[in-house]
Amino acid sequence: METKKIKRVDFIxxxxxxxxxVLFNTFKKTRDEILQEIIDSDLKGRGGAGFxxxxxxxxxxxxxxxxxxxICNADEGEPGTFKDRAILEEAxxxxxxxxxxxxxxxxxxxxxxxxxGEYKFLIPHLRKEMAxxxxxxxxxxxxxxxxxxxTGSGAYVCGEETALxxxxxGKRGEPRxxxxxxxxxxxxxxxxxxxxxxxxxxxxxxxxxxxxxFKKLGIQDARGGxxxxxxxxxxxxxxHELEFGMLLSDFVEEFGDGDTKAVQVGGASGFCVPRxxxxxxxxxxxxxxxxxxxxxxGSMMLFNSSRSMYNVLHNYLEFFAEESCGQCTxxxxxxxxxxxxxxxxxxxxxxxxxxxxxxxxSETMKLTSKCGLGQSVANSFSSIVENFREEMIY
Amino acid sequence: xxxxxxxxxxxxxxxxxxxxxxxxxxQGITEEQNYLSSEAMLEIARALxxxxxxxxxxxSFYSFLDTVPRGKYVIRVCRTIVCDMHGKKQIVKTLEDxxxxxxxxxxxxxxxxxxxxNCLGWCHKGPCILVNDxxxxxxxxxxxxxxxxxxxxx
Ligand SMILES: Cc1cc2nc3c(=O)[nH]c(=O)nc-3n(C[C@H](O)[C@H](O)[C@H](O)COP(=O)(O)O)c2cc1C
Ligand code: SF4
Ligand code: FES
Numbered sequence: 373m374e375t376k377k378i379k380r381v382d383f384i385x386x387x388x389x390x391x392x393x394v395l396f397n398t399f400k401k402t403r404d405e406i407l408q409e410i411i412d413s414d415l416k417g418r419g420g421a422g423f424x425x426x427x428x429x430x431x432x433x434x435x436x437x438x439x440x441x442x443i444c445n446a447d448e449g450e451p452g453t454f455k456d457r458a459i460l461e462e463a464x465x466x467x468x469x470x471x472x473x474x475x476x477x478x479x480x481x482x483x484x485x486x487x488x489g490e491y492k493f494l495i496p497h498l499r500k501e502m503a504x505x506x507x508x509x510x511x512x513x514x515x516x517x518x519x520x521x522x523t524g525s526g527a528y529v530c531g532e533e534t535a536l537x538x539x540x541x542g543k544r545g546e547p548r549x550x551x552x553x554x555x556x557x558x559x560x561x562x563x564x565x566x567x568x569x570x571x572x573x574x575x576x577x578x579x580x581x582x583x584x585x586f587k588k589l590g591i592q593d594a595r596g597g598x599x600x601x602x603x604x605x606x607x608x609x610x611x612h613e614l615e616f617g618m619l620l621s622d623f624v625e626e627f628g629d630g631d632t633k634a635v636q637v638g639g640a641s642g643f644c645v646p647r648x649x650x651x652x653x654x655x656x657x658x659x660x661x662x663x664x665x666x667x668x669x670g671s672m673m674l675f676n677s678s679r680s681m682y683n684v685l686h687n688y689l690e691f692f693a694e695e696s697c698g699q700c701t702x703x704x705x706x707x708x709x710x711x712x713x714x715x716x717x718x719x720x721x722x723x724x725x726x727x728x729x730x731x732x733x734s735e736t737m738k739l740t741s742k743c744g745l746g747q748s749v750a751n752s753f754s755s756i757v758e759n760f761r762e763e764m765i766y
Numbered sequence: 767x768x769x770x771x772x773x774x775x776x777x778x779x780x781x782x783x784x785x786x787x788x789x790x791x792x793q794g795i796t797e798e799q800n801y802l803s804s805e806a807m808l809e810i811a812r813a814l815x816x817x818x819x820x821x822x823x824x825x826s827f828y829s830f831l832d833t834v835p836r837g838k839y840v841i842r843v844c845r846t847i848v849c850d851m852h853g854k855k856q857i858v859k860t861l862e863d864x865x866x867x868x869x870x871x872x873x874x875x876x877x878x879x880x881x882x883x884n885c886l887g888w889c890h891k892g893p894c895i896l897v898n899d900x901x902x903x904x905x906x907x908x909x910x911x912x913x914x915x916x917x918x919x920x
Contacts, residue, residue, distance in 0.1 A: 448887055451847055451848070452847070452848060489793075490883075490896060491887065492899040493899050522790075524828075525831050527827065541785065542786045543785075545827060609889075610890045640847070673848060673889075691884055697827075
């Protein structure tokens, strides 16, 4: 199994260059050259799903419709994630820069930052930084692209890209069917690229240092560095930028409190890894690696042996039941049933065999739910129930 | 209080009166009046030329767009796992005792509403609460007192 030792990286927050210079140099290249660099870098989306960024931009670029948009997804609602807020606080110029590069490639003149309502306090700072950026972009570089802010109103599902678009169009944040994808039918039915905050900063880093240099970091299909939001039972909670491909056991050695019993990788919609699997789990994307390789939007929550995994799962299920948009039955009813189900088993009203019925319900949700919210409930549900069965029952 | 027509007019002047202006307008009203009254929603429906059911249907989807009266200061305690592990229950208890209300209720003087909410994006500094748009992190029961006093006297 290919793995990497823990290595700290300094891409996102480094301030050793001027965004305007990178843009100036980049804009001398053709749109195809810039796009090729992004494709060659193997950069994958940092919002969780890990879709190749170059291919997304290519799809929007090739669409014949001339009016196009770019949206920076700053809805950051996944439990245990707080890195996008830090990026917007400390490196917003690079986020805007990444958006401008994408705008150049696909041919967009307008972009938005979709900011979760919980981060409204960032708006004055962002507006100020944006004015500086626009001044540079319009007056020094003569590039016609303008960014605005759209604020969310407290709905986790609006981080899902099509729900986000619905919400920007003034509707309920209910996910759309895919396909069609936003790169063809997006905001106001126009081709739209939706990228995570961190992805946009990394796009800027790729054009600055080149695809080859970027690819030196990471393993196989997980290239580059990643911001991890580390929390829970750890003496080092906070944001850490690390190379992709580390073994979870190395991570725990670095960040654990000496008594780590489980790590939740990727937030409530990710996977719970028990101690016995730490040294066979790498952090990357689900590639062709032996052992398990887990993708993540960067949420890493550590639990020590004083924690009840029943309480952890119960908390997640309450979260999903509340945040389900209710549009499709498997998710709306399924989240409620899973929650009631584990409560009934705990109280002894149902026998422990009922866990099998709940596991199969979560599998059904994975197959039949309309969007990633309902589809991913099974990730934490099955990984906790299977690895901590006794804690569910007694 | 300003007439609701004027409030909506100001917002449509600022954001336009197309369907996509709906969320910013609803947010603007909530900011100014703490919640969305039926009168406000009817007025928006008229101004945007859509049905009131559409306005209500959209508003009710979002947890920050309240359609029932709220206090001047809405306190939202993060109840998600990391804050829960780091003493959220104690914080809620302290707030309930101090304000003499339960989660979901508003004080008689209309000053405070106490709610729970999901992950606020400050898990490394839990427990945390949001008071309107202000965030407070790593709070202790003792700090709760101070924070509430600050708003009481505002
Ligand atoms: C329920 C749900 C919530 C999501 N929340 C976010 C989010 O807060 N931020 C984000 O960047 N992506 C989120 N995503 C993923 C987006 O749909 C989308 O894949 C992503 O913004 C694309 O950007 P990327 O390719 O740069 O990662 C969410 C997905 C789902 C299903
Ligand atoms: S899976 Fe859940 S959140 Fe997604 S569309 Fe269905 S009900 Fe809504
Ligand atoms: S769990 Fe409370 S801020 Fe994330």
